[in-house]
Amino acid sequence: KLKESERTATHSGKRDDRLVFTEQHAGHEYKGIAALAIAGRVLRNYNGALATECVQTAEALWKQERDTGRAFRDKVVAGVELLLTTRKPEYRDFLVQSRTQIVAGIGGTGWAIGRALPLIEDAGFKEEIKAAVTTHFAGVEKQQRENPFGVPYRPRIWGAGWDIQRFGVEQYFLHASFPDVVSTEYMLNALNFVLGCHPGENTASFASGVGSRSMTIAYGFNRADRSYIPGGVVSGTALIRPDFPEMKDFPYLWQQTEYVLGGGATNFMFLVLAADQVLNQ
Template identity: 40%
Template sequence: KIHIDGYRQGERETRYADNEHISGLDWGGWHDAGDSDLPAGSIAITTLPLALAQEEFHPDIDLTSIDRARRLVLLNTPDGQPDLLQQIAFGAESLLAVCRPEGHVFPGIIENSVPSYVHVGDTINITDNRVYDSRLKPDQTEHGRSGKFDDRWVFTNRNTGLQYLTAQALAAAGRVLRNTHKDLAETSLRTAAKLWDYEQSHAPIYAPNAYCPSDSGYRNEEIAATVELLLTTGEPRYQQRLQSQAMVETVRSLTPEQFGEGPGWTLLRALPRITDARLKEAIISLAGEWKPRWESRMASNPYGVPYPSWVSTPDWKLESRSGIHSFFVWGHGWDLQEQALRSYYFRSSLPGLFGRDLLLNVVNFVLGCHPANNRSFVSGVGLDSALVAYGFNRDDWTHIPGGVISGPSLIKPDFMELKLYPHLWYQTEYVISGAATFIFDVLAADKWLAE
């Protein structure tokens, strides 16, 4: 059954009946953009760069207080704990919550109806915040329950890519939370290992669902999870799997593009732990083959950023595809930020081969050096920034400070556009992972420029 925003529910895999309440899913994570869903895939790819940023740059900013017992967050009020570590913990707690009921990752939570989904305003007003009870009339309430059928739905089918993606994020989170959130770190690592173990012993299932990976054909998520668990634990079994015949052959079969846009940056981080000469040689060789393709994309535009290859080809025609759901219309800021993050590890691992330009150019691009205008994609950062954007307060023609939009889109036949209009989600939407990769990139730029 296909629901809203790409969420799907296949055959029942849990013990829960339709519309039965599942407890423990109401803490952790972040609502994505102007939607009010909690997609596990998005939360995983947000938690990961935050954890890596903490590991690499150790920011100690403390401007926020979080009181879990009272469910209270106070801005501009320090509580003695670094904000970034608290956010990493928040992401990990959400991922753990959707693993606990059945042992696999639930893909996400979203409103049960279109009228609720298109609600504009504070998310707290979408439901009455009481658990639905079919025995009560719609206007009845009793012991924290109500007869109003406005509870959100959780989608529950297992997806192998999401399992590995979550394992990777939890392994990284567990590594950086050890000194401040010991119990959470141990639970995160234990859960990551269980998810990995399960997928190693069961046939893969890539059930289509919102924000869940599809099968790349080259074990992208499995490689990433294996590397992250190896880096966190040092356990031989992860090294053995990474250096298995099947995995080595998979890596050796990758094209430079698959390597550079997939597991390359993760494999490079594992180089010091790799003892198999064939695997090490394949990784370094593929990195060398990826470099000229990377540089070619950067040279294809005045901004020095790696626009997708299909944008850079001379014979590319904008008329070939159209529509707001087309990748030809969406702004590319978030993708560029992710590539910048990868480039940090390419340079860190092979400094004699890769330079700093890609990451620094992307940060400049996001902060205003881009087509259409000079507006910063980061709301509130820069003299002219995205102060009208697609967040939950879009109907107020305003913004969420620190939100990061995707940026200029390519409009037929040859026009780059970034309008001052809140309902063009393909230009001005916020997503949580976009904020996370920007945090990583700007901290990396600050580090490099201070060297």
């Protein structure tokens, strides 16, 4: 152990909470690029200087070489957001040139690429994307017949609520881009599932404090008090040995009752707003 006044090339004896440990992760980097591109668009009429900085940073990061590997979906999302923000042809060209991969992975890219189609003047590309979305949605409809919930639900060790919410968000964007192909049914089913409106014994709302019965014992900062955070959204019902889907009122089952903002609370709020829009437009 180093004394406070000692240091090496990699370690210091002084504790410093400003230290940040990072990683090389293409998927996370493309998510950051997409977020910066979105921020540049949203802030444009509010804080022009900050908006410009966000876009410049996103474009600079986009140009860096990285191994996309399994991050192709995230790269497509980043490319779409940069195109929507900058309208530059280089991002449109990337999307068109990646048509084979985009079509092959339409289940993960369709919700994003659909938003960019109005800016892509390539009839063949648009036809390929729509045909792929049509095939994908037929598969979604078939998958829903596996259970009585109307959502893609296959219980596992970790609760499936967040994945179902993400599915609902993607269904909304698919419907917005391809309203004659994708209905709003499964988006609304996803929200209903999270709110506990479905068959079965475990009908608690995953959103704490929302609904007539909700998760009010959760893995938040006040878990030791067996309490909850209003509006926190847990991942929900998971497999408990001997492999039955159960929902326990116990604060330390991390895989069931953990709160997160990204994907948990954010997707829930988005789905609520999306449902309000499609039902009241």
